[in-house]
Amino acid sequence: MKLIQGNEAVALGAVAAGCDFYAGYPITPATEIMEQMARLLPARGGVFIQMEDELSAAAAVIGAAWGGARAMTATSGPGFSLMQEHIGYAAITQTPCVFVDSQRGGPSTGLPTLPAQGDVMQARFGSHGDRAAIALTASSVLSAYEMTARAFELSETYRQPVVLLLDAVLSHMRENVELPKVEPAPRPMPAPGTDPEPFGDNPFVPFGAGRRTVVTGLAHDESGLPKTAGGQAQERMLLELQDRLRRDAAEITHYSSHALEGARIVVLAYGITARAAREAVEMLRADGVAAGLLDLQTLWPFPDFLVTEIAQGAQAILVPELNVGQYVIPVTAAVQGRCRVAPLGRADGNLFTPEEIAQAARDLLLAERGGVRRG
């Protein structure tokens, strides 16, 4: 057992997962990830570089991936905004790499030292144009470690940038944890004697391995060449990736649940908020309220199948989050009126207390009953 900080756990999880390239730019509250990597990587022969801004940090990560590295960067809101163009570039060029965003209050400089969950939609839709997105989050130091390693694994499996969302509190808090052993994910290679196209559902082959691949942010087909007229090939490849993510949803979706069976009210929470939500559910159950918890570690792709299942049995779903109502939007869309969905938001830099969540749940149940009576 060892007392470990959330940001430190991210660095350790990355290195355990085989990360051998870090490019970054200092920003609160993510900086300790960078400081840890500056110590960890040279001793392992990996590359650490402090770039001139977040745009170049993201670019260097993608360049390094094409040089064969397992590459990552970490930032917070303002830097995450600057990185969006390159996250889109990584997506269209099918480049495996990891972006960590330790969320703080926003918009703009906002609340640099205080927690938020305001980048949840940005992690999905922040870059212009359409893309598939994979984003994870964590609610403990241990899960920050595990989800970092998982982010690298998913980035290899799907050849996509993977985002890990933390927040200022999780980044800076320390917990006594035993870090499990993690093995770097194998990188899929072309079958011997084959020479598949460089893009689409084919293995990622970096430069220097005997291929003269063309990598471009212009719309292209599996050949990588941008000469395809129109965007049909790009659209087809995007839809194929989305289909694949949908097929693999059960494997990609990480979550923990508590007392969902027979729950009349489900608190759907993620990240740091899930800790207070768990306590709130305990309080409600102690009061005889049939409450349950869904604590999501995979936010994107959106776990429709889970939310739909919960909506069949529950009377209401409460979505507490440190923003004024973001993740509640896809939850509401997935529920399609099967039960009541209510947001519980705050964006003042404070965490929810368990009491606040429990009270909101009681209010929601009361309102739901009222609704039934009136009906």
Next chain:
Amino acid sequence: MARLGQDLSEYLRAEMMPTVWCPGCGHGIIAQGIATALREIRADLDQVVVVGGIGCSGRTPFYMNTGAMHTTHGRALAFATGLKLARPSLTVIVAMGDGDALAIGGNHFIHAARRNIDLTVVLYNNSIYGMTGGQAAPTTPQGSHSTTTPLGSIEPNFDAVELARAAGASFVARSTTFDFQEMPQLIARAIRHPGFSMVEVLSQCPTYYGRLNHLGEAPEMLLYERDRTRLLEMFGPPPEITREEMVGQLPIGLFVEEVRPEYTQRYSELCAAAGGSYHA
């Protein structure tokens, strides 16, 4: 070395021809210069990556029969920095435009030069934004016309050579598309140079810069390039020429060539000191 009628097909990606460049554009001459330089240094094309940004120059990687990375506007050097650090055995050439390198990418340009990382920038300078239709660039000469300076530019223009030199580049040269014999030699020498190297090549854009400034078609613009530049000693110390003597003319030639500690080399030493082995 460069000669008319030479066969460079081994170095060019035929399936991407014809190029997007307008008739009379100088960029094809520069791309030919890069291909000629690769032949000169007997490059293993599997171990070469040409990185480009966005704009007319940014299309260069598509036409080179090497690894090719067509990146985002201004950030080519940041991608190239990551690529080179991750695989230092690669030869990385970065084709950038003047707006690409000195406006949106100015910060990356000076920091790559400061680090002295072994990348070769070929800076295609046609004094204007061609791809978007003739807007002013930081290199648009003061007083000249573009679609966003219809009354003449009031901004002083950047001198890429002075900027690269001041930022710490260890190899700095300038040539023109008129000098199609010397320009590939400078590029070859820049690729061989173990550190950050920059060859600015003045290029003609008859479609926009030439038309908006009444400089004629490509042949007239090539002569304009010849007349507005003055060759200093190519591979030696530049002669002492005062600013007054150079009025109205830009110096061309090789201005800086110094072997200084290179970034991946220093990084390797840093790893060794920490007990790590960088690309052993």
